Amino acid sequence: MADLFEGYRLGAAWDEMFAAEGKPRRVYESLYDALHPLSSADLRARADSLARSFLERGVTFDFGGREHPFPLDAVPRVVDAAEWDDLSLGVAQRVRAMEAFLADIYGRARVIEDGVVPHAVVTTSRSFQRAVSGLEPPNGVRIHVAGIDVVRGEDGRFRVLEDNVRVPSGVSYVMENRRAVSQVFPEAFASERIRPVSDYPQRLLAALRAAAPGGVNDPVVVVLTPGVHNSAYFEHALLARTMGVELVEGRDLICVGNRVRMRTTGGERRVDVIYRRVDDEYLDPVQFRPDSVLGCPGVVNAARAGTVTIANAIGNGVADDKLLYTYVPDLVRYYLAEEPVLDNVRTYRLDEDADREEVLDRLDELVVKPVDGSGGKGIVMGPRATALELDALRTQIQLDPRGWIAQPVVQLSTAPTLIGDELRPRHVDLRPFAVNDGSSVWVLPGGLTRVALPEGELIVNSSQGGGSKDTWVLGDPAPDSAARAATGDLRRSGQPSELSPGRPPDVGPVDGLPNEQQQQQQQSRGLPRGAPC
Numbered sequence: 001m002a003d004l005f006e007g008y009r010l011g012a013a014w015d016e017m018f019a020a021e022g023k024p025r026r027v028y029e030s031l032y033d034a035l036h037p038l039s040s041a042d043l044r045a046r047a048d049s050l051a052r053s054f055l056e057r058g059v060t061f062d063f064g065g066r067e068h069p070f071p072l073d074a075v076p077r078v079v080d081a082a083e084w085d086d087l088s089l090g091v092a093q094r095v096r097a098m099e100a101f102l103a104d105i106y107g108r109a110r111v112i113e114d115g116v117v118p119h120a121v122v123t124t125s126r127s128f129q130r131a132v133s134g135l136e137p138p139n140g141v142r143i144h145v146a147g148i149d150v151v152r153g154e155d156g157r158f159r160v161l162e163d164n165v166r167v168p169s170g171v172s173y174v175m176e177n178r179r180a181v182s183q184v185f186p187e188a189f190a191s192e193r194i195r196p197v198s199d200y201p202q203r204l205l206a207a208l209r210a211a212a213p214g215g216v217n218d219p220v221v222v223v224l225t226p227g228v229h230n231s232a233y234f235e236h237a238l239l240a241r242t243m244g245v246e247l248v249e250g251r252d253l254i255c256v257g258n259r260v261r262m263r264t265t266g267g268e269r270r271v272d273v274i275y276r277r278v279d280d281e282y283l284d285p286v287q288f289r290p291d292s293v294l295g296c297p298g299v300v301n302a303a304r305a306g307t308v309t310i311a312n313a314i315g316n317g318v319a320d321d322k323l324l325y326t327y328v329p330d331l332v333r334y335y336l337a338e339e340p341v342l343d344n345v346r347t348y349r350l351d352e353d354a355d356r357e358e359v360l361d362r363l364d365e366l367v368v369k370p371v372d373g374s375g376g377k378g379i380v381m382g383p384r385a386t387a388l389e390l391d392a393l394r395t396q397i398q399l400d401p402r403g404w405i406a407q408p409v410v411q412l413s414t415a416p417t418l419i420g421d422e423l424r425p426r427h428v429d430l431r432p433f434a435v436n437d438g439s440s441v442w443v444l445p446g447g448l449t450r451v452a453l454p455e456g457e458l459i460v461n462s463s464q465g466g467g468s469k470d471t472w473v474l475g476d477p478a479p480d481s482a483a484r485a486a487t488g489d490l491r492r493s494g495q496p497s498e499l500s501p502g503r504p505p506d507v508g509p510v511d512g513l514p515n516e517q518q519q520q521q522q523q524s525r526g527l528p529r530g531a532p533c
Contacts, residue, residue: 004040004423008416014156015425016077016415027080027474034188035075040421046184047074047418053180058234059173071467072177073417074185077428077449081475084195087158088432088443090341091148093332095434095441098165098319100335102142106133106315116334117327121351124402125324126372127166127317129280131287135304135314138213139438142313144275145204146434147171147448150342152413159343161410161429163320163328166312167277170448171200171433172235175242177470178446195445195473200433201242203444204275207437208243211309212272219272221245222262224253226278226294236277250278255298258305273309274299280314322371322405323349348406350397359406360397363390366406368397376461383409412458415469417451427452429460430471446471 010021017028024032035043054060054069079087104111105122112119122128147168149161178197182189205221212219225236227249240247252262253271261268276295281288283295302308318324326347329340348355348366359366363382370378380393397404414425432447449469450460460466 004035004038004043005416006422008423008425011411011414011425012154013411013425013427014152014154014413016152016413016428027078030191031076031078031188031472034185034191043074043418043423044421049184050074050180053183054176057176059176060234070173070176070462071453072173072180073451073467073469074181075416075418075423076181076185076188076470076472077415077430078192078472078474079446081473084445084473086341087150088445090158090160091146091150091432091434091443092441093336093338093341094148094160094163094328095143095146095165095436097328097331097335098146098163099141099143099436101331102313102316102319103140104335105318106135111331111334114334116330117324120402121321121323121327122318125318125321127280127315127321129315129318131300132304132313132315137211137313138306138309139211141207141211141311141436141438142316143319143434143436144207144211144311144313145171146436147431148434149429149431151345151410151429154411156413157343158430159345159410160325160328161345162322163325164431165320166317167279168431168433169232169235169277170431171444172232172238173468174433174444174446174448174471175200175238177448177468181470192472193475195475197444197446200435200444201239203435203437203442204239205243205245207435208273208275208309208311210437210439211311213306213309216272220270221273221275222248222253222271224248224250224274224276224278224295226282230277232277239275245275250293250295253296253299255296255302258298258302258307260296260299260302260308271308273311275311280317283310283314317372322347322369322373323351323402326405345407345410350401350404350406355406356397356401360394363394365409367409368393368404368406371403371405376459379459381409381458409458412452412460415449415451417453417467417469419453419455424455426455427458427460428469445473 010018017024019025050072051069054072059070060068101111111117112122143165145168147164147170149164150158151161152158174197208221209219222245223236223240225233225247227233237247246262248262254261254263260271262271276283278294282292284297284300285292285295286297287300299308299310300314303310325344326349329344332338332340348359350356350359366382368380368382373379380389382390412427412429415428416423417426428449428451430447430449433444435442449471451467451469452458452460453465453467
């Protein structure tokens with residue numbers, strides 16, 4: 001193993017695999033032993049096989065104007081059972097609090113009356129949609145799918161970096177990563193018990209069917225995609241296929257008399273639930289952008305009439321506005337009467353005078369983000385910015401303080417990543433995905449680990465050149481996890497704990513997309529807001 005880890009040096013950040021140089025953490029011992037017999041050339045060959053597999057299956061993305069296989073590192077990330085159970089409880093708790101918040105602000109707005117969240121924070125959000133005020137979903141669910149980005153700091157604790165409850169994407173990479181790694185690294189799977197990720201499509205379908213309008217016995221679900229040129233099209237096609245539902249574009253849908261139908265070769269067919277992967281402003285040209293051809297005219301009125309469900313709900317973006325993020329711990333206490341399981345990263349509210357004054361004095365020390373940004377766009381890393389960039393940022397903040405938040409530079413944890421022919425520490429984050437069916441919130445065991453490939457880089461998004469890792473959660477869920485969530489007995493997520501026994505390995509999905517879908521994905525260009533990560 002000396003060849004692979006020769007030159008692997010720990011820095012100030014928490015390292016996922018090593019407690020000290022040459023000493024793997026207990027949760028990584030089996031993986032470390034599986035890697036030990038391999039040479040650098042062996043691992044490189046397996047990594048090249050992963051890339052070829054992704055290219056053949058159309059798992060690609062556009063970076064720098066060229067189509068590339070989505071970078072998948074050959075060395076998985078490992079999370080032990082007890083730590084994952086705590087993390088998933090915190091994610092589920094957060095989703096429940098944001099559900100309650102969305103129901104409230106599009107209804108009575110008690111949270112504003114009671115002074116928990118200022119009125120202006122909600123009404124000045126670009127994602128607050130007055131068009132859906134008073135619109136009640138059939139089963140009360142607005143966040144059918146959530147992606148909660150968490151990071152591990154230097155103290156080894158997970159904290160939430162941001163919430164994604166509009167059209168969160170990236171789960172296709174979770175499933176594809178598992179399939180690919182299990183095929184090129186079978187000896188590692190043989191030595192571990194890894195919770196499966198292959199349940200996700202059926203969990204999602206069950207949640208979507210549960211959200212159907214009342215009185216519908218056999219709901220018709222569709223996945224609405226912007227089309228083949230959207231960079232997340234592969235995910236849209238994969239989810240439609242694995243759920244066994246139709247993949248449609250806006251031109252396939254018609255709305256007459258507040259009822260949505262889809263055009264098929266056998267004639268028009270009723271639609272009950274639309275799992276949309278189209279942003280709010282493009283979803284209904286009657287209510288939002290009149291020039292949009294990606295959505296279905298009249299679909300908002302149909303939803304208001306109770307004949308169709310839109311998942312995720314329109315207007316959810318106000319809950320993942322980065323300024324609102326700073327209030328989520330208060331929302332947990334207000335709506336759930338619980339203490340937050342997961343902390344936020346320390347965040348400055350630049351619409352408040354004291355915070356703004358401090359941030360303007362320390363711009364060269366902090367990370368400044370636009371409140372409605374995604375994909376790493378618009379972020380300014382103060383320590384790396386030039387004087388001119390900082391001056392321009394200072395002016396932008398002064399003109400629109402509501403449009404920005406600031407955070408300390410978080411040294412994201414590192415994990416061994418194959419760079420060339422050597423393993424080197426690279427910074428990672430984690431996006432767990434949660435599915436809400438109205439009765440419970442289920443968290444997919446593993447989520448998407450994103451890795452920043454350039455040395456020292458802290459922005460992990462694929463749009464900024466990042467990649468991903470398969471994420472292994474070891475062991476079976478604790479038998480009392482659901483009971484703890486229901487009773488509010490939620491202890492805080494702390495240091496990684498010891499390995500617990502679990503279930504047999506998950507090999508993931510094994511069948512591929514049809515060739516024509518692969519070809520369509522390979523035509524995809526550009527990276528709009530719907531990009532995977």
